[in-house]
Amino acid sequence: MYNDDQLVGILISIAKPEIHVSRADNTNIGYRVRVRVNLRGSETFLLGVHRTLEQKGIDSKYKSEEHKSRPRPILTVGGIVNIWKLIQLVPETLPDAKDCWGELREIIKIIDSGEHHTLEGLDKILRLKGEI
DSSP states (O other): OOOHHHHHHHHHHHOEEEEEEEEOTTSSSSEEEEEEEEEEOOHHHHHHHHHHHHHTTOOOEEESOSBTTBOSOEEEEESHHHHHHHHHHSOTTSOOTTSOHHHHHHHHHHHHHTGGGSHHHHHHHHHHHTOO
């Protein structure tokens, strides 16, 4: 539905990456890192983006209602492989509206290399998020 340039414009303007670090007793360091990218907008817009991402081999999930306190549509891209493919679409030199794609790229590199399973990798992620 959308061409490559339009998709890049959508991603750098309204996509919002989320990086969650939470306690997990079943991991070596006691923490889990989860990454996803959310897009919010109208139903027809998000379904168009969903269709375009499917054509590029990127899985995404559309929900007509995010949750009870926020009854608006949301499109979520999750999973390291899908987010890696999504990042490859956006040129590194292109600035984005929320100034978060550079941070997301670094965190995905850390996760992809397996460093997030170490204390040093977790520290890098927390520094990038601005929590340390």
